[in-house]
Amino acid sequence: MNNRFISAHAAANLIKNGDTVCTVGMTLISAAESILKALEARFLQEGAPRDLTLVHAAGQCDRQRGNQHFAHPGMTTRIIGSHWGLAPRWMAMINNNEVEAWCLPQGQMVHLYGAMAAGLPGRLSPVGLGTFVDPRIEGGRMNARTREQPNLIEHVTFRGEEMLFYPAIPLDVVIVRGTHADEAGNLTTDEEAMKLEVLHAVLAAKRYGAKVLAQVKYRVASGSLHPKKVTVPGTLIDAIVVCDDPEEDHRQTSSWAFDPALCGDIRLPASESAPLPLDLRKLIGRIACRYLTPGCVINLGTGIPNDVIGAIIHEEQLGDQVTITVESGIYGGQQTGGTDFGIGRNLSAMISHQDQMLYYNGAGVDITFMGAGEMDPHGHVNATRLGASCPGAGGFIDITQNARHVVFCSSFTAKGLEIACEQGELRIVHEGEVRKLVPQVNQISYNGELARAKGQTMHYVTERAVFELRPEGPVLVEIAPGIDLERDILAQMDFRPLIAPELSVMDSALFQPQPCGLAARVSRS
Known part of the structure; x- marks a missing residue:
């Protein structure tokens, strides 16, 4: 043989x-x-x-x-x-x-x-x-x-x-x-x-x-x-x-030829890694993390969710209250990101890709955090075909269709957006050239009408505004402190959104560099 x-x-x-x-x-x-x-x-x-x-x-x-x-x-x-x-x-x-x-x-x-x-x-x-x-x-x-x-x-x-x-x-x-x-x-x-x-x-x-x-x-x-x-x-x-x-030619991942911690052969001592800087991606992740609940099982999609939300949970000392999963089959631990999406160190469990997808398609997670490229007035979201880029679906459709709560994480505009967080307020330094709130998405990756029909909870989170999917469609429910509703939100959209009568301003603590007290917020939810 x-x-x-x-x-x-x-x-x-x-x-x-x-x-x-x-x-x-x-x-x-x-x-x-x-x-x-x-x-x-x-x-x-x-x-x-x-x-x-x-x-x-x-x-x-x-x-x-x-x-x-x-x-x-x-x-x-x-x-x-x-x-x-x-x-x-x-x-x-x-x-x-x-x-x-x-x-x-x-x-x-x-x-x-x-x-x-x-x-x-x-x-x-x-x-x-x-x-x-x-x-x-x-x-x-x-x-x-x-x-x-x-x-x-x-x-x-x-x-x-x-x-x-x-x-x-x-x-x-x-x-x-x-x-x-x-x-x-x-x-x-x-x-x-x-x-x-x-x-x-x-x-x-x-x-x-x-x-x-x-x-x-x-x-x-x-x-x-x-x-x-x-x-x-x-x-x-x-x-x-x-x-x-x-x-x-047999690298364990793109970034590492071999690290025994990534396959669970060793467990590394707990370390206090430096908090992520409060940039655009972390700010979006922070705003999204407010939807965590005690004991919830969550999924992290590629991009902003996988790259920052695990780190925010660690920084805010929420690890004991949340179970993090990724579509590859990993549970807990500290996730890597970018080109090494889907792996981590100090995991609590690792199951097969197919078994993980059985869970996502059947029971479904409590909350999935996913990246997004566009949203339209129907609540449809596009994450699969963005201009000349065609990344495709990956696990996006399986997971978002069956999760109890979908939290999309996206910058409000793209290509050149610059922000600054100053004294608990958000300032738009330079607006992005590409609008993401559009009359019709380029491709339907997530169907807002079907989500509304089955009563799925959905939030579309950006650095300056949060939309909630309600029976009548996506509704603007929150804006960031320091943001002008007309200039920074409505004028940067290609459709006029529904605006909640109870439109509120986000907590200024989210826009300051120190931990923002998410653990206390989650424990009260």
């Missing part, structure tokens, strides 16, 4: 023209760089493999590496994924109509792998109804080239309820990554910073007789792996590549 250990070049040669290839990872975590780089090199040298379909659940880039190795015209002609916010080459190809591009909710994709593995024709789910994923709107199509194609997703009625049907996607190759492989091919993921959906993708591959290619850091003797630590049994893996340059 040792002949399953092959070079990266040999692994790349196993992929044929026209294959449908599935890769597993998130940001750069678990990216099989040795195999992906060899595949790209083969295409650039030989022009093959070409006409591939790339399938991926989460975004898998750090702006330079990851599944961007597939991003060449002719190499990939169709991509079915959820997120490209850290993949500039993919976003350029999508915008330039150089690839057929479908965006599906991240959670539905990882659940679809399980359905495929079970031999089912696809997955039924209400997730995505009323958003751009709904075939009655855009059907998940991300460019003009894709709009020429027939529907991939179907709108159906099942037992009297509206659903979307996400069809099975026959696979030819699945590429995964692990830590150890023994000589029987058994694979562990001990040093990975996430559990991900590795086994489910592999089982989906086996349903179609697809090849499973794995990259590992270590080759070990048969019998040396504890059976409970085996993520994928060797009988399910066809070829294994041992990375010859782990520092470069």
Whole structure:
């Protein structure tokens, strides 16, 4: 069985023209760089493999590496994924109509792998109804080239309820990554910073007789792996590549080649990190954190939420009252951010990506904090297509559709906005060039009308104003101290909002550098 250990070049040669290839990872975590780089090199040298379909659940880039190795015209002609916010080459190809591009909710994709593995024709789910994923709107199509194609997703009625049907996607190759492989091919993921959906993708591959290619850091003797630590049994893996340059091609994350705290092997002593400076992002996070409640389970989305809210909770000594989760499957601890989204140190738990999405889609979290790009008078929110940028949905639709309370975190305007917090008041130093409160969002990522119909609580939080979604639509309920309602808010919007009779001014403590007393506020809620 040792002949399953092959070079990266040999692994790349196993992929044929026209294959449908599935890769597993998130940001750069678990990216099989040795195999992906060899595949790209083969295409650039030989022009093959070409006409591939790339399938991926989460975004898998750090702006330079990851599944961007597939991003060449002719190499990939169709991509079915959820997120490209850290993949500039993919976003350029999508915008330039150089690839057929479908965006599906991240959670539905990882659940679809399980359905495929079970031999089912696809997955039924209400997730995505009323958003751009709904075939009655855009059907998940991300460019003009894709709009020429027939529907991939179907709108159906099942037992009297509206659903979307996400069809099975026959696979030819699945590429995964692990830590150890023994000589029987058994694979562990001990040093990975996430559990991900590795086994489910592999089982989906086996349903179609697809090849499973794995990259590992270590080759070990048969019998040396504890059976409970085996993520994928060797009988399910066809070829294994041992990375010859782990520092470069088997990095634990984009920023760290390996940190044992990120995979839970060690726990670091509690440290008092310096508070974040009171800038625009922290101010928005502070305002949003007022909606925390004792004992709540929250989700942090990418961007402002993941980058600042965990730090604010730590600074305000709220850690014992709040359970932080991220879509990758992590609980508690201190989250990293930016290109290392989805990981953390000193975690209380780490579950698989698929299991976490089952929780988000079923029980749902108490509060999700999400980034946003636009909102319109209907309460629709766009976070998936912003001008020439098409980051896609990621887990946004799965999580916001099912959370009990959605708190969007966004600057009021974009591109050039500068603020100052002075003596408990907010001052707009320079207004942004791009307006975010628009007559009609560019793409419906969150459907405000459906949210209102089911009574979901939603707030749209900015540095100067807070809107609350009410039965009549989004209503302006708060403004920052120092802000002029007409000049700084109404004149910077492209629609006239409803204004609450009880319009209030935010607490000036939020606009001062010292901790603002959130713990006392939460304990009273």
